[in-house]
Amino acid sequence: MSNFGTISFKNTDYRIVLPFYVYAAISFLVVTVLMFFSIDAFKGHYFHPHILSITHLMALGWGTMIILGASHQLVPVLIEAPLFSKKLAAISFILAAVGIPMLVYGFYLFQLIWPAEYGACLIVLAVLAFLINIGSSISKSKNENIHALFVFSATGWLFLTVSSGLLFLHNLTNPFLPSDSLRYLPLHAHAGIIGWFLLLVIGVGSRLIPLFLISKYHNTRLLWWIYGLINSALIIFVVLFLYDADKPWFLLPILLISVAVLSFAHFCYQSYAQRIRKQVDNPMRLSLLSVGLLVLPMIFLIVIVIFLIIGASKMNSLVLSYGFLVFFGWITAIILAMTFKTLPFIVWNKAYHKLAGLYKTPNPKDLFDSAVFRWMVISYLCGFVLFVIGVLTSKGWILQSGALLLLATAVFYNWNVFKIVMHKPRLV
Amino acid sequence: MNIITNNELKSTIASTALYNVIDPEIGLNVVDLGLIYQLDFKENEKAVYCKMTLTTQFCPMGASIKEGVENVLQDTFKEDAIQVELTFDPAWNMDMISEEGRHFLGR
Numbered sequence: 001m002s003n004f005g006t007i008s009f010k011n012t013d014y015r016i017v018l019p020f021y022v023y024a025a026i027s028f029l030v031v032t033v034l035m036f037f038s039i040d041a042f043k044g045h046y047f048h049p050h051i052l053s054i055t056h057l058m059a060l061g062w063g064t065m066i067i068l069g070a071s072h073q074l075v076p077v078l079i080e081a082p083l084f085s086k087k088l089a090a091i092s093f094i095l096a097a098v099g100i101p102m103l104v105y106g107f108y109l110f111q112l113i114w115p116a117e118y119g120a121c122l123i124v125l126a127v128l129a130f131l132i133n134i135g136s137s138i139s140k141s142k143n144e145n146i147h148a149l150f151v152f153s154a155t156g157w158l159f160l161t162v163s164s165g166l167l168f169l170h171n172l173t174n175p176f177l178p179s180d181s182l183r184y185l186p187l188h189a190h191a192g193i194i195g196w197f198l199l200l201v202i203g204v205g206s207r208l209i210p211l212f213l214i215s216k217y218h219n220t221r222l223l224w225w226i227y228g229l230i231n232s233a234l235i236i237f238v239v240l241f242l243y244d245a246d247k248p249w250f251l252l253p254i255l256l257i258s259v260a261v262l263s264f265a266h267f268c269y270q271s272y273a274q275r276i277r278k279q280v281d282n283p284m285r286l287s288l289l290s291v292g293l294l295v296l297p298m299i300f301l302i303v304i305v306i307f308l309i310i311g312a313s314k315m316n317s318l319v320l321s322y323g324f325l326v327f328f329g330w331i332t333a334i335i336l337a338m339t340f341k342t343l344p345f346i347v348w349n350k351a352y353h354k355l356a357g358l359y360k361t362p363n364p365k366d367l368f369d370s371a372v373f374r375w376m377v378i379s380y381l382c383g384f385v386l387f388v389i390g391v392l393t394s395k396g397w398i399l400q401s402g403a404l405l406l407l408a409t410a411v412f413y414n415w416n417v418f419k420i421v422m423h424k425p426r427l428v
Numbered sequence: 429m430n431i432i433t434n435n436e437l438k439s440t441i442a443s444t445a446l447y448n449v450i451d452p453e454i455g456l457n458v459v460d461l462g463l464i465y466q467l468d469f470k471e472n473e474k475a476v477y478c479k480m481t482l483t484t485q486f487c488p489m490g491a492s493i494k495e496g497v498e499n500v501l502q503d504t505f506k507e508d509a510i511q512v513e514l515t516f517d518p519a520w521n522m523d524m525i526s527e528e529g530r531h532f533l534g535r
Binding site: 011073074079080082211212216276277278342346349352353354355357358363364 | 446448449452453454455483484485486487488489490491492493495496497499500503516522525530533534
């Protein structure tokens, strides 16, 4: 135990992180309200103003905003170095917070130049600020690690996603690309879904899941393989797409992604099996379920490509279901879970750090209502299943019931998020 | 894991007090978690020196845990100056959890 090296540390200020969480919670509520009142849109083509609006609010307002917020807190944990700049974090929040409603409102009314394109410009700048912040933080870190590489690469793909989105949006009103924007939609969507969300969730999850389970399992080699598989699959997909390759070729990137997803599932299972902490709380259970939910969109994607190969028509409901399974399936499940593994701790730290050890304080998990959390999970799972069935069968009443349950999920989620954020210190 | 000390009696008193500092995420106290590496008592300077770690560097709960250790030591040794230093060399690992800690986590 000799040769101690002392060190000081500084966590990211909660004032940087909390606005992202609150913004995401409100976005989720707005999305579910929009869905409830846009049921007919889910019976038609996916390139519908309301579907575009809902998808972008889900992807950006909900998924991306909460991940940006959590990343400002978690990246220092991953890279073992402080966040490079608070100002850049604040700038990226303000730009995204203004840009997202402009884009979503623009899509909803199909007013694509003002406000949609201007909103998209702000979002690109927000992501650029985040990319610089994360890149600079990682470059200042003394430790190289695979998790940081996942996060940085994911942010790079996010930048490509939003930049390409801006180009395709501009191409809708002022055509300058060889084809119409609808043709490029798979590129834009998969750079975001696979490049941003999947890479990031695996990069952060592979650090946090063993940490929360107190698991002895480590497998950096497997994580490198997963990283290589996902990035190779994306690059192969882009090349195949741009060179208009025959449809069967598209099974190759899907195969690589499937191997990566199954490898990550194996990683999570091993972490679970080799855990020291036997009791697994409800947010962790939902996190592990979200990993299982990753498999569903993969199956749908394989079916879609097979249908494309055999030249089947009328695939709208399959494509819509695929998108729904991605955004309302594993992405929403992991956010619903991880919010309650991160936000209570951030607020607890703010409220109780001066009292630690001296008085009996509530535990972080006491900052939210566990019964409301359970109802949230039940309504989410029921609403999720019903809505998928509704999209596949185009039955209005099933869609409406699913949307209502998802709206209830958002209400329960917001209830607990605001309960945590507005928590006032008290002793027990 | 054994705590390095220059005063066994005072170290036992300090450790007993430090059982009240809980890692809020894990729910286990810092002693059984193996976060306390060293407790030295400088009689001439009337100071208590504690060297400790965290389960992970930049642990989001790190500030609270460190402050908890400072608070408890100050409350126990009221007349003394308290100095708590963080170290990540050696880095914490699961083998540092005590038998009691393992029993608690394995329930």
